[in-house]
């Protein structure tokens with residue numbers, strides 16, 4: 472059980488904020504295929520929210536099927552942060568997460584993201600102001616520090632807890648490291664040891680149930696957050712959940728279930744973000760999804776070159792028909808059936824066609 476202020480979740484597996492990926496359609500896909508205690512929007516500039524920037528508002532879009540979820544904000548100005556947090560609260564966010572880990576120049580040049588690690592006292596004062604400005608929980612996502620010489624995360628985490636931050640997620644790398652090397656589990660353990668009672672979520676390189684178990688055993692963190700692995704395999708969230716909560720071994724979805732998931736993603740994209748963006752996104756994602764489908768190069772090529780949603784539908788229908796029926800094992804994804812039932816418009820005829 473993960474306690475985040477007044478709110479509880481029995482799933483210790485969180486879907487990470489991932490810029491360019493965790494929009495509402497993808498978060499719903501992860502909920503359908505995975506099992507997540509909490510999803511997050513990608514990082515949103517607090518000023519972009521206040522200026523009602525169209526992209527920011529689109530990214531912050533809420534659905535009752537995607538609860539609980541956090542809106543992640545970045546910036547450096549306490550007033551903007553507080554106002555943006557109040558806006559997110561008014562839109563139905565379960566919590567606000569402050570980005571203190573983004574290493575990207577565009578973000579750090581404005582003194583946001585992981586630059587906040589460099590001045591723990593100022594960052595703590597800003598976090599306190601945000602906590603006081605809303606009634607929902609406020610959480611923070613950190614890296615270990617700017618570089619190996621400045622590992623500020625344990626001190627900052629302790630200070631953040633003192634001013635009311637309700638959960639810390641720690642990615643076990645420094646800003647200088649970006650994504651190189653491996654997540655430093657000892658560094659994460661130091662952050663866990665530094666706080667008194669709030670949950671600390673371990674993050675970095677978790678791509679399987681075994682990696683999640685290793686993270687928890689080594690660091691004693693309260694839960695795990697998954698980013699890159701969920702892009703290729705949204706069902707990895709469920710595999711980790713089942714291992715952590717019931718000791719179950721992972722069950723790989725069948726190829727037809729994976730196809731159904733791709734279809735669901737495309738249809739949700741069309742519904743929430745329009746045909747043009749749905750095609751752009753799916754052309755880019757099909758390579759990642761395709762790695763788990765076996766030998767489907769012609770199909771991937773057709774999706775990559777599609778010029779209309781109908782072409783996508785024909786390509787995926789033909790792939791489905793081409794598959795050996797013996798691959799259609801009895802569906803073990805009752806939750807997935809349920810998700811499709813919740814979104815009947817999206818799954819349409821394709822879903823009916825693969826029912827046993």
Ligand SMILES: Cc1cc2nc3c(=O)[nH]c(=O)nc-3n(C[C@H](O)[C@H](O)[C@H](O)COP(=O)(O)O)c2cc1C
Pocket residue numbers: 487488489490491512513514543570572573612642674675676677696697698699700
């Ligand atoms: C493409 C990409 C975009 C990301 N965007 C965000 C973001 O918007 N906010 C954030 O806090 N972290 C972001 N991250 C970092 C991830 O949330 C996570 O901390 C990191 O990828 C390590 O986890 P992993 O090993 O499971 O991928 C991003 C990572 C990637 C690869």
